[in-house]
Amino acid sequence: MSLVRNVRKNENYFGQVVIGPPGSGKTSYCGKVYKFYKEKLNREVEVVNLDPANENMNYSPKIDIMQLVTVQDVMHNYKLGPNGALMYCMEYLQENFDWLLHQLLQIKDSYIIFDMPGQVELYTHHESIKKIFEKLEKLNYHLCAVHLIDSHYCSDPSKFISTLLLSLSTMMQVGLPHVNVLSKADLLKNNSSKLHFGLDFYTDVLDLEYLLEMLDDGPFTKKFKKLNAAVVGLIQDYSLVSFIPLSINSEKSLLELKNAIDKANGYIYGGGEERSIQTLLSCAVGARTESERLDMDYL
Numbered sequence: 001m002s003l004v005r006n007v008r009k010n011e012n013y014f015g016q017v018v019i020g021p022p023g024s025g026k027t028s029y030c031g032k033v034y035k036f037y038k039e040k041l042n043r044e045v046e047v048v049n050l051d052p053a054n055e056n057m058n059y060s061p062k063i064d065i066m067q068l069v070t071v072q073d074v075m076h077n078y079k080l081g082p083n084g085a086l087m088y089c090m091e092y093l094q095e096n097f098d099w100l101l102h103q104l105l106q107i108k109d110s111y112i113i114f115d116m117p118g119q120v121e122l123y124t125h126h127e128s129i130k131k132i133f134e135k136l137e138k139l140n141y142h143l144c145a146v147h148l149i150d151s152h153y154c155s156d157p158s159k160f161i162s163t164l165l166l167s168l169s170t171m172m173q174v175g176l177p178h179v180n181v182l183s184k185a186d187l188l189k190n191n192s193s194k195l196h197f198g199l200d201f202y203t204d205v206l207d208l209e210y211l212l213e214m215l216d217d218g219p220f221t222k223k224f225k226k227l228n229a230a231v232v233g234l235i236q237d238y239s240l241v242s243f244i245p246l247s248i249n250s251e252k253s254l255l256e257l258k259n260a261i262d263k264a265n266g267y268i269y270g271g272g273e274e275r276s277i278q279t280l281l282s283c284a285v286g287a288r289t290e291s292e293r294l295d296m297d298y299l
């Protein structure tokens with residue numbers, strides 16, 4: 001409780017929480033975006049690893065949950081499988097919130113990028129991560145959830161509908177300002193002949209009925225189609241899900257995503273160096289033209 005008092009009421013802290021299913025590109029994005037913000041935008045930035053089984057980090061985390069607890073140790077000590085152990089680790093972090101806060105206070109002038117684990121249930125119904133970020137929000141941490149979905153799901157209509165449902169339920173559960181991202185969009189561009197529609201169909205998430213027409217119509221799949229139709233109806237009723245395409249090797253793509261994230265968590269209005277003319281110009285450069293939206297050349 002004493003640590004919480006160290007957080008000044010009039011200070012604001014900013015950051016992003018990088019979430020998404022296993023292998024969607026979270027750790028790769030964190031490493032790239034750290035360099036991009038630091039070297040190209042001169043932003044004070046640090047990465048915090050909150051994945052207790054993160055083997056291959058392409059950055060040096062300023063704070064690392066693996067110094068507190070690891071999936072490997074929990075599996076060994078409590079005879080749990082990898083998923084149960086991961087849940088335990090996140091509950092342990094929730095219990096030891098002060099451990100995290102103490103270190104965050106050491107880097108309070110930096111913008112924070114949180115690299116998160118990939119287990120989907122952590123974001124759809126498990127409570128620990130939600131509770132940790134609720135606590136940080138109360139302490140003036142303005143965070144944006146950046147939800148990465150592998151864009152290869154666009155090539156299969158029923159899988160894409162599932163990802164829409166996942167994105168919507170994650171938005172509802174996590175409860176932070178939210179930017180959904182189609183990751184590895186460079187691969188999408190290279191395989192565009194395999195897509196039923198243009199990129200903007202998948203990013204804008206409008207007219208989803210067209211996807212239903214692509215599903216099988218046989219007697220065995222009738223119920224599955226009905227289920228997909230109900231999901232599509234739900235997605236359209238909420239009208240919350242849309243995506244920004246991302247290729248981590250394209251600076252223009254990183255810049256466009258940065259602009260969306262900064263708007264979502266208020267960094268662009270309340271932050272530091274980003275309010276300069278230079279930044280406004282870089283934001284303008286980041287805006288996609290209509291032709292770029294259509295031909296994906298910027299990816």
Ligand SMILES: Nc1nc2c(ncn2[C@@H]2O[C@H](COP(=O)(O)OP(=O)(O)OP(=O)(O)O)[C@@H](O)[C@H]2O)c(=O)[nH]1
Nearest residue numbers: 021022023024025026027028118184246247248249
């Ligand atoms: N082509 C391409 N590959 C990418 C991109 N981003 C990530 N990848 C690849 O995707 C694979 C998975 O990336 P990771 O960063 O480990 O994914 P992750 O979400 O952190 O995975 P977990 O932590 O296991 O959930 C790696 O082989 C990356 O090189 C991208 O923009 N384009």
Ligand SMILES: [Mg+2]
Nearest residue numbers: 026027051054
């Ligand atoms: Mg990772």
